[in-house]
Amino acid sequence: MVEYRPQSSHWGVFRAAARSGGVDVLPDPHDPEPSALLRNIPAAVRPDARVTVPHVRRRWLERGPGADDARGADEHVPVSWERALDLVAGELDRVRREHGNRAIYGGSYGWASAGRFHHAQSQVHRFLNCVGGYTRSVNTYSLGASPVVLRHVLGDDSAIYSPTTLGVLAEHTELFVCFGGIPLKNAQVSSGGISRHETGGLLRAARSRGARFVLVGPLRDDVEAELGARWLAPVPGTDTALMLALAHVLLDEGLHDEEFLRRYCVGADVFADYVLGRSDGVAKDPAWAERICQVPAAEIAGLAREMARSRALISLSWSLQRAPRGEQPIWAGVALACLLGQIGLPGGGFGHGYGAMGGIGTGVLPYPVPTLPQGANPVPDFIPVARVADMLLHPGEEFDYDGQRLTYPDVRLVYWSGGNPFHHHQDLTRLRRAFARAETVVVHDPFWTATTRHADVVLPATTALERDDIGAARLDPALVAMHRVVEPVGQARDDYRMFTGLAERLGVAAEFTEGRDERAWLEHLYETWRAALDPRHRPEADFARFWRDGRLDLPDRVTEHVVYADFRADPDAHPLGTPSGRIELHSGTVASFGYPDCPGHPVWLPPEDGPEPLHLVANNPATRLHSQLDHGDRSAESKVRGREPVRINPVDAAARGIRDGDVVRLRNARGSCLAGARISDAVRPGVVQLATGAWFDPSAPDVATCVHGNPNVLTTDTGTSRLAQGCTGQLARVELERHTGPVPPVRAHDGDPALG
Incomplete structure (x- = not known):
């Protein structure tokens, strides 16, 4: 009899069974719209593309550590696990003794598994902290600009992961203005797992109630056809100019909410002077925007008036800020919502990231989920995550970040687990040059990706199907017992076992493992989490029952939430975390940095386009x-x-x-x-x-x-x-x-x- 075991992934909860040569995958019957991406999962355990034994790059093995342009083209030779771990431990020890721990870059991107114990980012950071720390990264490739600018404008970045919930929008929003769309292809996935794909159904419920949708973006299918969106297709990268023109209409025609600006904002006068052209002599009116965006001025003006007479939600996709001057459309979108005066009202205001991940806007748990402690990193050095090539190519060079003047550390050893920078990073020719400069690159990965091909030491990692774990996410209402489905492919090992072997060689095994094996850690994480919960939320099931049942439905998920409702009700009792306690349409802090590419309020900064058509x-x-x-x-x-x-x-x-x-x-x-x-x-x-x-x-x-x-x-x-x-x-x-x-x-x- 075939035994199907519970599993979780970033693209859905499922059940899987081993079969000859692979696995069978069945979607969770409780999921209203299971993702077709589950069909990719059987490839995880196929031997093609898998790293099945440890490998070392030949020239590194023969010549020792050092910069080498042959990375990515050189032959890799198989070695035993003992030799591979000895080489990695010896190199870690050499680098930290000769150059200090800031010369170790702990690269990981966190998407390798929905499991909370075998979470590659947590494992590599915990291990490196045990051996003295590492240079870290901040922010993400998906969200680099938004968290930084929103902390200055709104005091924190909570609007990203805890926006007004889609259930509230489905009931109250009359007009969705979707800058960059709400692409349901992205809502198939969610970090930490997703047991119910709800975004599409909630948007269709809004449409059925009579909500209207406007898509502002170059791709018509970034809002699904069933929603009947009106399509405005500006030139890519010109959303800020379009938003400023919408703001101009509201201000010029007196359609803005003066009382909201007075009570809840600072800097509205500075922003208005810029939009109306009083500060620079250029009115940002629809005719001005038409020349930039190639959207007819009449359509821009008509949309502004429609927004003013509707309960309107300004939806800002994550894609808007993944471009030059990406801070500007996010800040301008918030400013536009302020002019409408609907922030804090059900169905109004703005949202950032609906459709970016499946869990955004569907609900959030009011308590944490089990996670592996990473310990403290004593090394203060960090880089914004997208600046890794700059760091490797320009050690010692100064750079600006959020008002700070920082210096790129001289990294000698790159340790990567659970990510593929040759997917996330830009200008891969330049990234190859950057990887060539390192003295040693160590990578844990199940597959021969471009990153493993550029590594000096490649340690074969298991996939989620080859180990036990706990799947959980703050945006999802299920805790999943992820049962091993198949034995490890080849000689693959999980990250915990690899790091335990390294920790033993470096004398920190007790600190890293705390005396626990995989099963003991899973029970410890679950029971520690359960004991720390408020009794109102605490599940009755102990670990043994949870593991036997395979799933725990988590209570009290917040599905009816209006972001900034408390602030709107009483801005003095519930101030924002900005210096003024209000929404900062002009930030004196940002202005004081003196950055021409990000001044103190939203502005239109023309892109530095290349000659290609x-x-x-x-x-x-x-x-x-x-x-x-x-x-x-x-x-x-x-x-x-x-x-x-x-x-x-x-x-x-x-x-x-x-x-x-x-x-x-x-x-x-x-x-x-x-x-x-x-x-x-x-x-x-x-x-x-x-x-x-x-x-x-x-x-x-x-x-x-x-x-x-x-x-x-x-x-x-x-x-x-x-x-x-x-x-x-x-x-x-x-x-x-x-x-x-x-x-x-x-x-x-x-x-x-x-x-x-």
């Missing part, structure tokens, strides 16, 4: 999470002749002689890639869309920088501004042409460690 939108994929399981069935079936699909408007395709299904080449000054053409009128003319996540494949550099379709060979490795230094990978300028030469094979998934 097309705008590239490099957004999240619909067929996988980031680059995870790119070789899975759901991801593979979307490819065109084995390559990532690029969508092109029919007008642009015809002008270039491109037909649906052609292999095409995208290029600019930074690099080039091959992709498969898909012709679609859902893409604005002058725009091409190529999702991120195709595994970087530089195996035919004479043809293209990447032959698989990774857009990060085209995007720019620059920060959003000196304020946040966030990722700018959403947009680039490119040319696109039909590829007429021989088409090289895609080798990214073939398991060969040396690609080129």
Whole structure:
């Protein structure tokens, strides 16, 4: 009899059973809209693309640590676990003795598993803290600019993960103005797991009640067709100009809420002077915006008036701030909501990230979930996460971040577990140069990704299907007992076992393990969490019962919440965390930093465009999470002749002689890639869309920088501004042409460690 065991993933709760050569996966029957991404999961335990034994790069093994341009092209040779762990422990000890722990960069991105114990980021940080600390990163590639600017404007970034819930919007919102859309493809996933996909149903409920939707963005399907959205398609990267023009109409026609501005905001006069042109002589009216955005002035003015007479929700996607000057559309969106005066009202105000993850806006638990303690990091050095190439290429150089003048540490050892920077980072040619500068790169990974191919020591990690764990997230109402489904593939080990071996060699095993094995840790995390909960929320089930049942439905999830309602009711009793206690439409703090690329209030800063004629939108994929399981069935079936699909408007395709299904080449000054053409009128003319996540494949550099379709060979490795230094990978300028030469094979998934 086949035994299906409970499991959780970032794209859904499911049950899985071992079968000959793989696993069967069944969606959770309680999930109203299970994600098709579950179809990628069986690929996790297939031997293709898996790292099955420890490997060491040949030149590093022969010559020892040091900068080396051969990373990514050199041969990797298999070694025993004992030798691999001895080499890593010896190198960690050498670097910390000779250069200090700030010379160790602990890179991880946290998406490797929904499990809270086998959470790669927590494991690597806990271990490195035990051996003296490490240089860390702050913020994320998804959210680099927003948390920083919102802390200055609103006092914290709680509006990101605890916005007004979608249930409230479904009942009260009359008009959704969706800058960047509410893309349900992104709502398939949620960090830490998702047991119920609810976003689509709640938005459809709003539509059924009579809510109207306006999509502002270059891709028509960033709001699902059932919602009947009116489509405004500005030039990519011009949302701030459009918002300022909407603000101009409200101010010029007296449609703004003067009382709200007076009672709840500071700096409204400075912002108004700028919008109306009193401070710089340029009125940011709809005619001005039309020249920038290519949206008719009459449509802009009409939308502003419609917003003023409606209970309106301004929805700001995460994509808006993943571009140069990404702080500006977020700040301008908040300012626009302030002019309407509906912040703190049910169904009004603004939201940031609806559709960005499945849990955003569906509800939040009023208590924490079990997590692995990471300990304290004694090393003060940090970088914004998207500045890793700068750090490696320019040690000792100063840089600005949020009012601070910091210095890039001289990192000698890069330790990466649970992430793939060759997916997240921009300008991969530059990133390869940066990785070449390190003395040693150690990577834990189940797969031969581009990151493992650029490593000196590769330690094969298990996937969630090969270990026991607990799946949990603050945005989800279920705690899942993640039972091992299959034995580890090859010689793969979980991160905890690897770090235990290293901790034993470095004399910190007792501190790292606290005397517990995997099962003891799971029970400890569960029971410690349960004991610390308020009795109102505490579950009756002990660990044994929880593990036997496979799932615990968590009580008291908050699904009816209006962000800033308390502040609106009494701003004196419930002030914001800003210096004024109010919403800062002009921030004296930010202004004092003197950053030309992020002054003290929202402004339009024209992009520094390249000469290429097309705008590239490099957004999240619909067929996988980031680059995870790119070789899975759901991801593979979307490819065109084995390559990532690029969508092109029919007008642009015809002008270039491109037909649906052609292999095409995208290029600019930074690099080039091959992709498969898909012709679609859902893409604005002058725009091409190529999702991120195709595994970087530089195996035919004479043809293209990447032959698989990774857009990060085209995007720019620059920060959003000196304020946040966030990722700018959403947009680039490119040319696109039909590829007429021989088409090289895609080798990214073939398991060969040396690609080129």
